[in-house]
Amino acid sequence: MRFIHSADWQIGKVFKQFGVKEEALRQARLGAVERLGQLARTHGVAHVLVAGDVYDSEAPNPITLREPIERIKLFPDIQWHLLPGNHDPHRPEGIWDRLAKLGLPGHVHLHLSPVVVPLGDGAFLMPAPLCRKTEYDDVTMWMDSAPTPAGAVRIGLAHGSIVNFGQEGEASNPIDPARPSRAGLDYLALGDWHRTMQVGPCVWYSGTPEPDRAGRQEAGTALLVDIAGAGAPPAVTPLATGTYRWITRSERVADVEAGADLDQRLRAEPDLAHTIVRLKLEGALSIAAAADLQRRLVDLEAAAFHLEVDQTELVVRPTEADLEMIDFDGVLARAADRLKGTCDDPAQSPDRRRHAKEALVDLFVRVASKNGKEAA
Structure with a gap:
């Protein structure tokens, strides 16, 4: 039978x-x-x-x-x-x-x-x-x-x-x-x-x-x-029998290289265009590494059928090089310091810390972009 x-x-x-x-x-x-x-x-x-x-x-x-x-x-x-x-x-x-x-x-x-x-x-x-x-x-x-x-x-x-x-x-x-x-x-x-x-x-x-x-x-x-x-x-x-795959991954990222490796491994998944990805990230990144990771995640979201990312356990810790990049007139550096303080303050709500982290990365990206154009 x-x-x-x-x-x-x-x-x-x-x-x-x-x-x-x-x-x-x-x-x-x-x-x-x-x-x-x-x-x-x-x-x-x-x-x-x-x-x-x-x-x-x-x-x-x-x-x-x-x-x-x-x-x-x-x-x-x-x-x-x-x-x-x-x-x-x-x-x-x-x-x-x-x-x-x-x-x-x-x-x-x-x-x-x-x-x-x-x-x-x-x-x-x-x-x-x-x-x-x-x-x-x-x-x-x-x-x-x-x-x-x-x-x-x-x-x-x-x-x-x-x-x-x-x-x-x-x-x-x-x-x-x-x-x-x-x-x-x-x-x-x-x-x-x-x-x-x-x-x-x-x-x-x-x-x-x-x-x-x-x-x-x-x-x-x-x-x-x-x-x-x-x-x-x-x-x-x-x-x-299925058309779509649903995958869940938990990853620790600590630098630009780890973000690049994660990007490469996700792109190696079979038929990414028909894959729903739930990604949980944890670790501590410099602003530069965080900005690079966010760019990669946007590209991956476009490549996958659907990408859902949990970054609540991902911490942004600016390095001296990060702050020097921002500190071209002093005003933005003070803003960066305040945002960094919010990111690191456990008394702040998770949403407030997340918004501060996103703002800090966005600030870095905007300043880096401006500096690049001026250099050109």
Whole structure:
């Protein structure tokens, strides 16, 4: 039995913080659905299992409701299995009833009840849909007694958090990590955790096919799963599905050379134009080095899809050479001294110190530029 395991499409997700670039990220999530279909064809897969959170909310507008289905219609040779998650639980007259009323094609299967579903080739699917955002009981428990023929390949499909797995899941819906052994499952396909991760011999989170948050999954992924037969260990292969990468980096910079090295390493990232970068900087720089770093960051912001920089732990400490550069008439030097005092004063608010640092660097850049023109 071969299939693709995906989850957490969250179609309709909002990215307001990206301004005019929001639409590109929204469209990328729909593009990921098409890539899943293309990958299914490439790898000879008949079934794509989506372990919850197909949509980002319970009340998408009519266009958003139809968008993933229209992409799925492009692949009538693939069977698509959609499960309600905590973002889109199955409630009476809710999103899934709206979807069913559209008149879906026969290769789109909505799993709205915990019943055994034959997949062919001796395999059976056991879905565990969520009917509320938060369930306090393990919705996979029914699988323990779910009947299938002898020698059948048993596949569970669920959305939730493995018991004692941590707090990073989207909801508290508990799933017993021992469920495969209790229910005789050959594979348990999970959604909710936005990272590709194995949490048991045959228990996997697929991660999301298009990342949506810094500090989680860097690149979109789905899983190609091969099961030779009942009781055989699954062979799991990650498949790349995403358009955009989300990377988080923490860096210490102390001089111009460190800033240049950081610049070079970020530019070496694959496909920077489709990368969202969250950068945290710390260290102490001269004004000249800080000015050079700021110039590089502006260039990087233009090169990347999006660059977000946290400089709260980056300190500017003027050197004698810095102050000599500013001190061409004495007035600006006194201003620089006051700004330096604010930067170094722990009694000042973080915002005030940050503004003083930015003003000090700006002053240096303006004076250096003026001096350069005069020299010319």
